[in-house]
Amino acid sequence: MNNIKVNFSIKDLENLTGIKAHTIRIWEKRYNLLSPNRSDTNIRNYSLTSFQKLLNISYLNNNGLKISKIASLDEEQIPIKVREIASRAKVEDHAINALKMAMINFDQVLFYSTYNNLLENKTFSEIFYSVFLPLLNEIGMLWQTNTITPAHEHFLSVHIKQKILLNTERLQLLEPKPVSKTFVLFLPENEIHDIGLLFVNYQLRSKGYHTIFLGESVPMESLTDLLDFFEDITFVSYFTVYPEAKDMLGYIKTFNEMLLNSDKTNLFLLGKKLSEANLEDLPKKVSIFNSIENLVKVL
Incomplete structure (x- = not known):
């Protein structure tokens, strides 16, 4: 206590x-x-x-x-x-308040009971978009203003991750589409905020796509190994903190030169960090999405 x-x-x-x-x-x-x-x-x-x-x-x-x-x-x-x-x-507002209380008190029982109540009328995706995502955006601001500590943020993040992983695991029972395209999900070096990417992985898997989730802080050069195993690859990454705005265009252009040489390789990018950089001069095989929902719509 x-x-x-x-x-x-x-x-x-x-x-x-x-x-x-x-x-x-x-x-x-x-x-x-x-x-x-x-x-x-x-x-x-x-x-x-x-x-x-x-x-x-x-x-x-x-x-x-x-x-x-x-x-x-x-x-x-x-x-x-x-x-x-x-x-x-509107049950979402009440749920967000309850989850804030759960976070402040490190109250796992309140987190689970609130989540289970939401599940009575909503799908997991609906809960993520209408409750978890707005809450995470708000929590980021609370952490920056020292209203909460990193421990509070981690408590909430870990429990949301558990729900994403649990629902992703359940998708193993779905009949996959013929393997024609592979999505490789990764975060750049020093980037550790993986909730958004985990949910993108869940959405791709729910549509029957073949995905390889590599997770946080992946060196760019190590991704070249994937090119030996798969021909049609769409790399997907989520920029929350890194790369820095001044380095971002250079990172993307280097990625393009190193990994997007084939007609069947592409890069999809999401994340709030993208809005901090001038990215008008992008390689044609790189696409930026302002939300997970917009990415999912093009699939």
Whole structure:
């Protein structure tokens, strides 16, 4: 329990809930919704209970309840109202809040119960696109602002990876397409963020394609070995942190010269890092996709 974050600054609450610090202060003063502790220098400090309550308040407010109405509810009525609305409203928002709580508390039971509840009405792909992906994007920002620690991010990432791997393994039972094209999925050297690539692999496998998943930090020259085994290869990579923007075009052009000499070899690229570089002068056998969904559509 010593690893659980139990105290939050008002900036932490703003980052975690999306409610501006100014608004939180107004809600405290006007409606007495939260009761922060204060330091000797009068700096607000919020408990885990306050964070959970504010998540619930934010959810109710985003689903049409006026803040004055929420303030009139008894303390124990707020989570009841949340569950009531979640049962008929947009379940994704409620799930994202629950998964945030699971992350903050390192609560595996809450993670699994939230995921299993989603599975009752959604496919795994729908859960990834509508819940996991928005949550991961938000978690990246929370980590950058020091609202959460790397341990929190790793907790969430590992559990999402487990779900991707489990669902990918289940695809082994599918009848594969005739092996005419092979997708080789890899991350460049020093790149270790593999959730997006794992999900691309899952999507390709679900469509019956032959894939080879090589994972993180693969030296470019080692990929040449694949050319001896397969003729029709589409390499797929995901740039989250590396290569650096200044090195990216050089990396792609070197890749083109080293690995894309055949008419049947191509490179598909995804990842937020791509937006940081000027990539107008791309080799013709290199394609950039702004989302996994767009890549899947062209297959």
